[in-house]
Amino acid sequence: MAKPTNVVPDPTDLGTLRPDFEPIAERASEKGTVRESSPKWKPLTVEELLKYYWNTDLEKHCGLHHAITSHMSRERFEAIACWFRITPFTSTSIVFEKLEPLNAHLQSVSRQLWIPGRDLAVDECMERFQSRSHDTLKIPSKPILVGYKMWVIAEKGYFLSWLWHSKGAGKGPHFDHGYRPPKEMGLNPTAAVVPYLVQKMQRLLDPSFEYRHILWLDNLFMSVKLALYLERHKTGCTGTARTNSGIWSELVQKKKDNKRNDTIPWRTEFEAPTMDGKVNMMAWKDNALVFMMSTTHTLAGETIIRT
Structure with missing residues (x-):
């Protein structure tokens, strides 16, 4: 029976x-x-x-x-x-799903305790972790060599919001379920981190200034596509850029020529806007020719105010 x-x-x-x-x-x-x-x-x-x-x-x-x-x-x-555990394979983000709802609560409280100002920074950072995990990274150039990688938006060192990151093909930043990177930005998940994090901020638009925020970025994120996307959504940005960022081709050629011959004097500056005048593309000579883009500033230190 x-x-x-x-x-x-x-x-x-x-x-x-x-x-x-x-x-x-x-x-x-x-x-x-x-x-x-x-x-x-x-x-x-x-x-x-x-x-x-x-x-x-x-x-x-x-x-x-x-x-x-x-x-x-x-x-x-x-x-x-300690040595044996049974868990279902529900998704690729199972490691970081275990942090919920505490992770979401900490971010919510962080934004309640600190009203974000105009100028914010977005960057990557490392959270120290030396136990066993498939998602830890080893980055020798960082002060924390081994740990979990995070994408953070911050002001004066205070973390306002963040994203966890999984290594490996087909992985990357752990966006909220259902979130898709904007089509205007292409398929770059790293650049998509920037608008995702800034949309979590709640600063009201200042009538005397065009943007809710000005973001300060490094060349990991910066591109003409990202700058234009942010500009359309009332967010300015300034940051260093790479040769493949969409910057003016003549500046890219100057960098190649200078790398071969080192003919550009130290502290020489170049500056030119995009065709629509919305993104200012710049270069200056340090040890090498360094690129920069901005929708809010010029090399002279002037703040761009559009009416």
Whole structure:
């Protein structure tokens, strides 16, 4: 006779559904034996592994298949949890979804405690993390060498909002579900970080000035497409730029020529607007020829006020 559907099965019966638990138990035991600091650690058995299994159906909120306390102690459960865990592959952002809703709450409170001013900066940063994770990055040029990469909008060092980042092909910034980068900006997810973060700010438009905010960016983000998109949405920007940013082709050629011959004197400046006059493209000679774009400033330090 079949068991009634309302009877919770013994956890060890689950072994008939997945006959390859032995290698998993051996792998978890290997890690525990090598790294477990407690002398009470003992190898994980297949029977314990099956008892440890739980239901991860979040929609039904079923909880555990069984009362785990009737099969092992809390101390043993926590010891196994260090080296063996069962989670569903629901999306590529499962790592950072675990931070919700605390992550969203912290960002909301950050914006309540600090009213953003006109000038804001967007940049990447690192959050230190040295444990095991597929999403940690190692960037030797950063003060924090290993950790999680974040995209941040800030004022005077105060973080107003941020995005987590996953490494690997097809990954990148973790936008809110349903968010799509603006088509006008192309398919560059890095540049899309900028309008995504700035739209979270709530500063009212000053009648005496054209823009809600002026963003200060580095050449990781800056391009003519981004500058024009922000300008249409009442946000100015200024920042350094790369040769592939859409900057004036004559400036790009000057940089190539100077790299070969070093003929441009130190502190020499070049400046030219785009055809529509909305983006000011600049270059000045430091150790090399450095590019810059702005919808709000000139090389003379003047603030552009459009009527």
